[in-house]
Amino acid sequence: MIIALDGPAASGKGTLARRLARHMGLPHLDSGLLYRATAQALIEQGCDLADSAAAVKAARGLALTDFDEAALRGRDMAEAASVVAAIPEVRTALIDLQRGFAARPGGAVLDGRDIGTVICPEASPKIFVTASVEARAMRRALELKGRGEAVDYACVLEDIRKRDERDSSRAVAPLKVAADAFVLDTTKLDVEAAFEAALAIVNSTLEDKRNLVARSAG
């Protein structure tokens, strides 16, 4: 089973993806880390974030095991990731890595922006996780504070608005709801309630699949 979770910044898709993966015994890929790591490599090399040849080289050089999450999860890297993620060649360079992960025996859980629309259009279920921009900014501000970053809510709100706009308006693989996705609005749900809602979607998809197999066998 391939479970795709997409959605805007700090909607809770990563938290849900991790919980669902653990619950289902499936591997999890946070695809945002790929774009963050590509941006980090460019910054370390002193390259411009718009240098598409250097960005493609950095993206091709990524391995799924070498992420320094503490360094990648910061506010600056989120912004830089969204700039490199708008370069079509960077997205192309990262497709095989993500599809290879999704093709693991038994399936996988992937979260990002274009998992259900571009990377794994065959995924089922697809869950589009969203929440009000204010709730998301509050969550991200708390998270960054917890990581020791001095941030204020207003700046995080502005960052998130800007990033959502860039991610939704880019020419290739923009953030959008897949036609066959379930939309899960977590604005008024705590982590536990959001997990229960996501699990209910997964279980009903599994049930539909079982019924389909039973009907075609009988």
Ligand SMILES: Nc1ncnc2c1ncn2[C@@H]1O[C@H](COP(=O)(O)OP(=O)(O)O)[C@@H](O)[C@H]1O
């Ligand atoms: N339903 C929720 N209610 C409150 N906080 C949440 C909820 N879901 C996630 N969080 C918190 O919000 C922050 C961002 O969540 P995360 O899963 O990283 O979002 P995303 O992967 O969509 O960017 C984290 O600190 C996480 O613990």
Ligand SMILES: Nc1ccn([C@@H]2O[C@H](COP(=O)(O)OP(=O)(O)O)[C@@H](O)[C@H]2O)c(=O)n1
């Ligand atoms: N599948 C993906 C995942 C991330 N990204 C980009 O990478 C940036 C960082 O993604 P992320 O998932 O780590 O960010 P958050 O949603 O956690 O804030 C996003 O703003 C997107 O620009 C993408 O374009 N496609």
